Amino acid sequence: MDTKSGLIIKAMSGFYYVKCGDDLIECRARGLFRKQGQEVLVGDTAKVEMTDGGKGYVVDIGERKNVLVRPPLANIDQLVMVISTCEPLPNLLVIDRLIAIAERKGIDPLLVFTKKDMADSQRYAEIYRHAGFRVAEVSNITGEGIDAVRAQLSGKISAFSGNSGVGKSSLLNCLDKRLAIPTAEISQKLGRGRHTTRHIELFPLPEGGYVADTPGFSSLDLERCEVILKEDLAECFREFADYSDKCKFTGCSHTKEKGCAVLAALERGEIEPSRHASYISMWNDVKDLKEWELK
Structure with missing residues (x-):
C-alpha cells in the first residue's frame, strides 16, 4: 500500500x-x-x-508538542495575538488570559497592535515589552510595521488569533496578498466586527513557514476551553520568575501575603500593575477549583 x-x-x-x-x-x-x-x-x-x-x-x-482547543490547532511555534488599539479598545484581561494559555503550552506569544494610524499604541505596547514579550505596532493602511511582523514568521507555524474587528484578516492580507482572506467592516451598531473565518487553515508563506487564520474568540471562550489551576498560574506570568522563589513563605499566592517578593516588585514598578491585576482576577476565578473537577 x-x-x-x-x-x-x-x-x-x-x-x-x-x-x-x-x-x-x-x-x-x-x-x-x-x-x-x-x-x-x-x-x-x-x-x-x-x-x-x-x-x-x-x-x-x-506526537504533538502542543494543542490549542480554541483555536483547534496542533504543533504551534508561536501565537500571534492581533490587538486593536481602538475600535475595539484592547481588553487587557483577555490578552493576559491568552498569553497565560500560550505560556502554559510552551507557545511563544507575539503581540501585534493594529490601527497605529488611528490611535497611539505605545502605552499598550510598553506594558508587554516591560513584561518581556515581543511586540509589534502596525498599520494595515500605511504598511508601517508589516515587515517587522513578516520577519518574525519565517520558518515557523504561527497561529493568528484576536477578537473580531481588530484587523486580523487585513493584517494577514498585508503580509501576503495571495491570501485574499475575506474581511468584514466594523458594525457601527454592534461596535464589533462580524466573524469572517469559517474554518482553520494553514497558509504557506513565501519566506517559509505557515500562518493560521482563526475565528475570533471571547474571554468566556477562553475560560471554557482552557483552565489554568492556581498552582500553575504564577508560572504563566514570566515576569514573576525572578521573584517568586524569593517569597518569605513556600506556596505564596502572590496576592496579599506579607513577605511576597512579587508584590514587592510590583510596588517598585518592576511588574506592570495591569498584568498583576489580571493575575489576581484569574487566580480568584480558579482559587477554589480542584484538578479532579476538570475531568
Whole structure:
C-alpha cells in the first residue's frame, strides 16, 4: 500500500488536506481515530494511505508538542495575538488570559497592535515589552510595521488569533496578498466586527513557514476551553520568575501575603500593575477549583 507523510494544513467538513512535498492530498480519517476518541487537527503531521484518484486516508498522526482547543490547532511555534488599539479598545484581561494559555503550552506569544494610524499604541505596547514579550505596532493602511511582523514568521507555524474587528484578516492580507482572506467592516451598531473565518487553515508563506487564520474568540471562550489551576498560574506570568522563589513563605499566592517578593516588585514598578491585576482576577476565578473537577 502506497503511503506518504506530510502536514495537515486544512480541515473542513470531515476532509483533511495534507501537504506532502509538492502534493496536496484530500483525505478522510480512518475510523480508528473516532474509536480512540482522538481528534485529527490542523498542524498534525500525518501518515497518509493512498487510494485511487490521488486521494487518501489519514492512518496515523505524529506526537504533538502542543494543542490549542480554541483555536483547534496542533504543533504551534508561536501565537500571534492581533490587538486593536481602538475600535475595539484592547481588553487587557483577555490578552493576559491568552498569553497565560500560550505560556502554559510552551507557545511563544507575539503581540501585534493594529490601527497605529488611528490611535497611539505605545502605552499598550510598553506594558508587554516591560513584561518581556515581543511586540509589534502596525498599520494595515500605511504598511508601517508589516515587515517587522513578516520577519518574525519565517520558518515557523504561527497561529493568528484576536477578537473580531481588530484587523486580523487585513493584517494577514498585508503580509501576503495571495491570501485574499475575506474581511468584514466594523458594525457601527454592534461596535464589533462580524466573524469572517469559517474554518482553520494553514497558509504557506513565501519566506517559509505557515500562518493560521482563526475565528475570533471571547474571554468566556477562553475560560471554557482552557483552565489554568492556581498552582500553575504564577508560572504563566514570566515576569514573576525572578521573584517568586524569593517569597518569605513556600506556596505564596502572590496576592496579599506579607513577605511576597512579587508584590514587592510590583510596588517598585518592576511588574506592570495591569498584568498583576489580571493575575489576581484569574487566580480568584480558579482559587477554589480542584484538578479532579476538570475531568
